[in-house]
Amino acid sequence: MRCWSCERLLGPWPRCGWSSGTGTWWAKTTSWVEFPPQLLLQKPPKGWFRLLPFPRPEEDAGGSLGALRLKVRLTEDQVLPSRYYQPLMELLLESVQAPDEEDTTSPLAVLEELTYGDCRQDLATKLVKLFLGQGLAGPFLDYLTRREVARTTDPNTLFRSNSLASKSMEQFMKLVGMRYLHEVLKPVVSRVFEEKKYMELDPCRMGLGRTRRISFKGTLSEEQVRETSLGLLTGYLGTIVDAIVGSVGRCPLSLRLAFKQLQRCVEERFPGAEHQDVKYLATSGFLFLRFFAPAILTPKLFDLRDQHADPQTSRSLLLLAKAVQSIGNLGQQLGQGKERWMAPLHPFLLRSIARVREFLEQLVDVDACEEAGGPSRALVPPSVIVREGLMLKRKEEPASLATRFAFKKRYFRLSGESLSYSKSPEWQVHSSIPVSHIRAVERVDEGAFQLPHVMQVVTQDDTGALHTTYLQCKNVNDLNQWLSALRKASAPNQDKLTSCHPGAFRGGRWTCCHQAERSAEGCSRTHSAVTLGDWSDPLDPDGEVQMVYRQLLLGRDQLRMKFLDDSSLDTAPELDAREDSSTADGSCPEVLTRQRAAAAHLLQVLEDLHQAHEEFQQQGQVAP
Template sequence: SSRKCSPRSGCSEGRALPAILSWLLPLNVPPPCSACRTATVWKNLNPFWGEEYTLHLPMGFHSLAFYVLDEDTIGHDDVIGKILLSKDWISSHPRGIDSWINLRRVDPDAEVQGEICLELQVLEEPERRMLHCHVMEARDLAPRDISGTSDPFVRVSWDGHALETAIIKKTRFPHWDEVLEFDLEKGVPGTEAKGSLVSVEVWDWDMVGKNDFLGRVEFSLDALQMSSAKGWFRLLPFPTTEEDSGGKLGALRLKVRLAEDRILPSMYYQPLTELLVESILFPAEEDVSPLALLEEISSVESRQDVATKLVKIFLGQGLAVPFLDYLALREVTKTTDPNTLFRSNSLASKSMEQFMKVVGMPYLHEVLKPIITRIFEEKKYIELDPCKIELNRTRRISFKGSLSEAQVRESSRELLRGYLSDILESIVGSVEKCPPIMRVAFKQLHKRVEEQFPEAQHEDVKYIAISGFLFLRFFAPAILTPKLFNLRDQHADTRTSRTLLLLAKAVQSIGNLGLQLGHGKEQWMAPLHPFILPSIARVKDFLDKLIDVDSESGELLGVPGGLSGIREGYLHKRKAEGLHRLPRFTFKKRYFWLSSETLAYSKSPDWQVRSSIPIQRICAVERVDENAFQQPHMMQIITQDGEGQLHTMYIQCKNVNELNQWLSAIRKASICNECMLPSCHPGAFRGNRWTCCLQPDRTVRGCSRTHSAVTLGDWSDPLDPDAEIQMVYGQLLLARDKLRSVQPWGKDPDAGLVLEQEKRQGTHAQRGTEPPPHGNLQDSTEWQQAWGRKETYCRGASRIITCCEGPWIFLLAPATMEAHWLGDR
């Protein structure tokens, strides 16, 4: 099995920061490479970010750090302060952390990373006792020099004595292979050697000034006398007693939640997957399906996660449209007032919203990005609210001085009408651009609403049901916050943000088909009503064309194996070939496409000739040290040809977020490859040696470990059925007590938890008369004999037991062997 740790971190805002240009950098340790970076908020001591990230971290991670920096146009950015959250502290808050936390000063000696390989043992000789310390190598050390490397050496101390290794210059992956020995009989006079500590410290040598600390490891001499220590050890900082700064450096409001899962191979989740699929293909007469119960037991906070995972599960099964149709039918039949239809955060509403993000984001970009880009570039001053008009801001609009309030409102109205007209033209002309699977889903939604509300007075309800999702939950939020939808790299400034807000309000009014015009508090939006009202007929015509689609065509994107296009965009590539020194400027701009089968690239998106790499040939996808090419945000893709030869392609991304998004996507697409490498070189082979470990042999074993998916998670990630079904299983497991009270089996509330009552004939021929007993099954064999062969699948925190000749699924807690009947398989 594999283990997955996914902290979801969100930074809402900061306050009282002693800088004017602020951005936030969450880091995961080890290694402390940047995982994601917020946008820069310019000239603001109380910045608001409102950004959320999902990080996939290794189970061995021990802390999560947030750094706030002051961005400088020239030179390095200045570090304002940091917040360090330990894994144990985050785990102690199962519902997550949501609070203001004071920034602390960044101590350079505390910024350590990496590991060191050592062997320490006490050798007993006839006349003396020796401490034998074999210093082999280190990896991922912190870069302390301007070149992005260090000049490391090791100092071993015991009982007042110290020995040092040689200095290895310009590397973060040094190899020493030196033995340092201490005579344990020769301690410092007046001290007791027994029980003292052996300290191994790594330092960066500097020709001028003091050496820089890189980390340390301590060993108890008593423990070493009992058994030797050998292996890789994580470097730690010096103990610190630094107190909270009391808010002098400012504070951040953070929301952090940790989800820790053990994920098994697909076969272990097959029974639960089949149960979910059956609830869609063969819905029960009584609403007791797993999906119905999932909505009942899921909290408001977790419902979006549940919806996202279910959408991806059914996309992988090719059943996304039936799944959404099932949820829509449930909600529509329960709704008596059409004005409240899909207005709540129900599982149906959240699932449709997440579905649009998963399959419709390229469509959204094609429709809105050109217009959003123009709004950002023009930076027009627009305001309709008389209470917010600042006449002194309008001097730039006219050379004749300040404009009157009426002139500002008129100018703003014309500008808004122009932008709104372009947005509407782009939307209504995008029928053929909309993914077929989205169109089919909307067609089914239209059908269900029309069947439930056939009356003439409810003629618009079937349109509002679709536009409520497409306009209110998709287009309008993207216009309001384009960075969160990857339409822009930076947040909008105050002026542009106000323009986007007014446009989003107008698009919402259009999506509501003008039903609320003139009834709200914002009467100052009235100048746009003459444009909005005539647009309603065009929107209805657009929706009619949108759902005029063959129902079968929507399944083109819903086939097992995931979305056909996982990610695409411009990158800069350089393919290393031969043993010659790499030229300095060899990076070419290319357009890349990543699918579940290939990674392809060409000069431009419409270029006919493409080069491609089969996904199954990828052996590793890793970061590249900045000093390898003196370029930031670089990664390498190592592939294996048919003859077993390895080839490396170096790629540069425009920022750290894009780097991690591509890393995550390619790693997940290739996660099942059998040729994956355990190690690689984070540098490049230049000047007849590796820039990382300085080894002269091009074919030498990699000096750094490879990783699987220690990166960002977003809407463009490939489908990961095992992780998604595990999350659903976790929700059921957490709510087993609530499930027992919601749907008991028979008259005995402890008999089990029914998730589905099978209605079809003949399926239960081998069921027997009673389900397995609830309670302690450690020594029970009666139910095993009655139910035939038993299979037990270990799941770490819990177990799934399936009776292959019976139709029920159980949850078993291994500590108590308590069985919980979840329902028909």
Template structure:
């Protein structure tokens, strides 16, 4: 049984207040002390809009989610504008999620604590006295306070007016003290009524010059300690802060955050639900009253996108994605009387087609659009057709011969747009063989359904518009408009490039609409592009005819990706840990990496025939590396175990924090079911006869930091997980149970029978969850004795 926490962040925007009057803001998202995401930088803007959405798979024991807003500085360190910290309890208290503006708070170094401390505390009765023994063993993952990326920590223990300190351990975030501090306890102190914590354990960073820096604290009730000893790891906490926020003086961040904690049951418990959904498409005797149809009727509009994604993955896992989409599309088409409104609403059919394209078509999208998008970003040409938005002062950047007239600017812009559009359309039209076969089969079925429903000559184009409405309007055009959100770029476009992309997206939309709306909109200044768009329409129809010319008799694969298919690839810099002495940047070799569900392989270049490979099942940890280990940022380590049980480490450097997070996440997900995953590792390197993190001289000593294999980013390449997907569908049905009961009372025959079967499945799953919950409580109670 697995319990999984998933968090989704979306629609991020911010109103900032800075003294300079300008800012280049971006956001960092942290789960406890682990950086999980970094948004793009929005240049020169105090009201940036990111619109970035992340799904994070989190460990059950996480404590908080923190958002830092920073101002990027090309010289020196980036300035922190403010932060928002949400505890797990705060997020969990909003079952429907948080969606609001939240004021930024100041970032006080004394509050930026992290890490844990390991302690043993007990009261010992001795002749004529009682003694409190405080065994301060070690700490891990402390906040770095020095320029070197480390700290010089010591512990200070206070008990009833007495204060003792441990030794100072220099240059580490993982100190080992192993000291026992003793406190004499007077009888009257123990007899006092407990009035809050009486023992305080603080960790400080020692500074030779200036004040010591606070690293965190943990407090205990002396009354509790005398009843039973305390032993284990304890999370370090900040000093209590009196200031809730800065009253909006620093600005505000708009967040949409939702936490879903689900108990994932063994597969056998979800089989009846999956069989019921599959039956809806394989045996739809009364197609309008199937369980799947009822699921659409009772679901909320807000949850429809999530439900669509889960259903797409469930049916992909069953090898029935095309019949599933065909079933929904047929229902949509037969319910539509006016062909001009076909798939215009956010129905389950339209959402499922949209999510299906993202799940199976993202590699195809990247192959078709990425080279052209990259060129547009690199060229940064000034393009504008709207006379109201032409900025004459930009003309000097266009021509060194002097200022251009408005007409000349529009003519220059028109030629640039036609050039870009020509390349985009040529790439799309020539991509028939690159399109995944399963997408082509789905489009072929859609084409047939629309043609059968609207056979009239005046509706001849509808069978094309139905496909192009998804492929062009909901796939290609949005990716051109915001390439960052489709993994085509690491950063958002600057204002000039963004305007070019907007104009291109508008043109691609017009082409996807087969030119039917040309001349009817308010943007008549787009008219100069019409002579280019109109000829493209016939090319698009030819492209769609070729796209659906595919054999539908082939069995659909049960797996989304073949085991040997590449999940992620790209250039990285690597070095092995063996022989690690003086480390320079030249010891890192540039290599091209491929990740599949079976191997992580690399070679000198994509064309190089000789590859080195690491079997995925031998990976036992994938973790970040402290910057001070190599004086290099954005580094990770891959720890493997050979047949003899020996551990080997490969260090890899990425070009930025986003690439680092993506590779960490991808390799963790590929190796998540490995049997020998390590619970701890060293975030430093063994150099100069000791570990740079914990300063231990034994190279084989157990790791000093916890591993984070449970923290991953969700994306289109996630492996299929039918149990987790079925659990989410069950959760939606459970929320809508009252609606189901109303359906059961209000209708007769087939509808009532289908609803009753859904209610039976919900009841059985609810009982199974209750049984597992009782078992967990019984096991926890047994372990406590």
């Protein structure tokens, strides 16, 4: 099970839990909400439910309660061994490697018709990760892009909807371009947070009494506030535009290749001088409207800041994001909306648009043999320190007593060769763990040591013996970043562990699975695949194909009715010699025959997977 409120598998975690006996979902904020188990088995509840406080006698009976709303989604699924997903994986890869001109029955074509809303975004994330792991993200994006462009008649609406193509490109940018985003925007976003300048152009929102902080002469007039705010905004915007247009060399090659292919596809669909800006708008629509502007508006969601902005800073970020969005639109809607009070910024925006258009040309001016979004296995340089900082360290000990006080503070440095540590940054004597010895890097249950944000580094010595080092990070972001860095550094290592224990061996048993043997096989799958970014979990091909399978099951009956309602799965339909060379809907008989055969193949693959799930369920087994 996975808790989508904190993106972790259910267990004794620091923030949430699930009691199957009472049907209680609890959060470690001294609050709870109850659902009857029968209701969960019949139909998952959807709506707003009162969050009740845990009864504590020491609290005053007359105390008032605040209001808190949580949106939580609980899913439970069974992931089979990899061999069961191979036929579906082959169909997915075939969809983008050799697409059919009349492609309506491939898994990707079916998924396009079936998914909507939040489900489409989740699916796009899984598909992008899946094809990234196979080195085919470029062909995958090109496949979806061409289908989307072919369906578009008005270039002004191109990629403006939340289609599977738009969502996939958006997720691709986040997966491969997050570090690039940080390099470009983090300095100026940090300045906005730290300086806390009052900026406002909308006269309806101006609080003239609050402007004393920007003047020693008392309250400013509306015109003075506008002029002061305009100067501050253009100052910040100038830094943002300079950083963006000067970042061509830092933009990931895979992203530049994807944009190059996108522009080529749009240019083929909309040729002519009257559509000369369409190819730029297609690229800027993704890069500015779906990447830079949202990151400026909500920097915490893009890991640019640890906390959300206060109301005043949030308003400043909103004004900056609006301006960046206008630049991304290449000024097409400038002055046409209701926000006429943005007019003082228009001269600056118009000057910036010419620079951005030149930047977009340079961005796609790249030649490379590799496909866009090939395997992201960028190894850590051997002698370069890629991450360092304080963590609490504890070695695995033969004694059964494992207390929280066994953790010692140490300063760690990670390079491509070793993970070294000492008592302080200046300490000359240090110990090290060779990166080549690392066999697994995984999270640890909070219940193992009654501590949050703990991970384990499992190493193997020259004799073949395994050793575990436990490390506690200062917060969840620090934990994710260390996990990512260590997994990247150890990506080339051979003989990775396929499973490990997310708990600790205490009291003669493992806290996670209660096995009594210290050497017992791990009860949880490891994440040995390459990581995508400091904020992201590693690739999980089996889990990603499992979600694709679940979505395809929803359209199984629809696919059968559309193509196979009057035919057998084993034989192609016989065509009447008296019929025309095309069917009633305009499809050629040969095309219809291929579609029926492809639909039958896909349905058989889904049926085989369904049967495998049924067998595992009957046996009560869970895939390792």
